[in-house]
Amino acid sequence: MLEIIPGKLQFTRIRENEIWSGIIIHTCGIRFGISKGIPSFIPSSIYRKYRRIKAYYENIPVLAWSSKNEYIRHMRRIHFLGIKRLIELLIEKKLKNVKVLCIGCGWGFEVFLLSELLRRRKVSFKIVGLDLARKPLVYGKKLAKKISVWDNVDFAIGVVEYLPFKSNTFDAITAIFGSLDHTINIAQALKEIWRVLKPGGFFLATFLNKFSLHTVLSAIKSPRFLLKFLKKAHEKIAYVTVRGFRIPTHFWNIIEISNYFSKFSMHAIEKFGIFCIIPASFKKQKMSKFHKILAFFDFYSSQILWFLGRYLMYIFEKLKDEQTLF
Numbered sequence: 161m162l163e164i165i166p167g168k169l170q171f172t173r174i175r176e177n178e179i180w181s182g183i184i185i186h187t188c189g190i191r192f193g194i195s196k197g198i199p200s201f202i203p204s205s206i207y208r209k210y211r212r213i214k215a216y217y218e219n220i221p222v223l224a225w226s227s228k229n230e231y232i233r234h235m236r237r238i239h240f241l242g243i244k245r246l247i248e249l250l251i252e253k254k255l256k257n258v259k260v261l262c263i264g265c266g267w268g269f270e271v272f273l274l275s276e277l278l279r280r281r282k283v284s285f286k287i288v289g290l291d292l293a294r295k296p297l298v299y300g301k302k303l304a305k306k307i308s309v310w311d312n313v314d315f316a317i318g319v320v321e322y323l324p325f326k327s328n329t330f331d332a333i334t335a336i337f338g339s340l341d342h343t344i345n346i347a348q349a350l351k352e353i354w355r356v357l358k359p360g361g362f363f364l365a366t367f368l369n370k371f372s373l374h375t376v377l378s379a380i381k382s383p384r385f386l387l388k389f390l391k392k393a394h395e396k397i398a399y400v401t402v403r404g405f406r407i408p409t410h411f412w413n414i415i416e417i418s419n420y421f422s423k424f425s426m427h428a429i430e431k432f433g434i435f436c437i438i439p440a441s442f443k444k445q446k447m448s449k450f451h452k453i454l455a456f457f458d459f460y461s462s463q464i465l466w467f468l469g470r471y472l473m474y475i476f477e478k479l480k481d482e483q484t485l486f
Contacts, residue, residue: 261333265296
């Protein structure tokens with residue numbers, strides 16, 4: 161992974177009995193620590209902003225979003241549709257060696273799905289998984305070794321506002337299931353994504369939909385929810401309390417997504433909706449029979465009723481005729 165990080169780096173091992181621990185020293189004097197084979201590329205100024213979110217993700221079980229939950233499984237099926245389409249777009253480019261960055265990867269669901277699909281297509285690849293929390297990345301690194309993709313997959317701690325990679329490095333970038341929803345400086349995050357993505361490259365992302373069908377029906381049903389919704393509708397960042405942690409969360413609307421990405425010379429080529437006609441009841445493990453019927457129609461209408469989804473999933477392409485944006 162060090163070959164795609166700008167500048168000259170020097171690795172110093174600080175524990176003789178632990179090969180994959182030490183310090184990476186940049187030529188500018190910045191030091192990045194490595195522990196259990198996971199380098200951390202978060203500057204201290206940014207780390208302070210994200211300490212609460214990091215604490216939250218470090219404290220939840222690594223496999224909290226496992227497929228044992230039928231609502232999570234339904235969401236992952238639609239994530240699979242997006243990732244499968246992303247692979248098809250990359251194959252059409254006839255690339256000899258594909259580089260992919262997975263932002264907010266957790267233990268690596270999308271990392272291992274991408275690696276498996278690329279292996280089936282007999283395409284050489286390098287995938288970097290980036291997350292704020294170390295614990296799920298350590299699990300992901302062990303899993304990569306277990307399923308023999310050790311040489312093709314790397315993990316690192318980092319945040320999207322400060323991507324420690326060279327410009328125009330990746331053929332594709334993913335940011336699914338909350339990666340951009342909990343970003344504090346959205347403009348800076350998109351600027352960094354634009355910078356490290358190659359011209360003609362693809363960006364797959366999901367966004368929490370401010371005006372999902374579930375939100376609209378909840379507002380109609382509950383005047384109290386409607387008042388709360390109207391009160392916070394103008395706020396760019398809302399603080400949602402989850403397991404005792406106040407997590408900064410951004411709810412998007414379709415016009416906002418379009419405006420943001422058009423500024424960064426990226427246009428949407430695919431759109432999906434997740435939980436369009438079924439509520440996202442993550443606290444429940446099992447779906448009722450009625451919800452299973454809704455989930456069937458939700459899956460097959462994900463590209464028709466996409467704008468109603470609790471999560472909006474887009475695939476963007478970075479235009480080749482780049483302009484100076486900054």
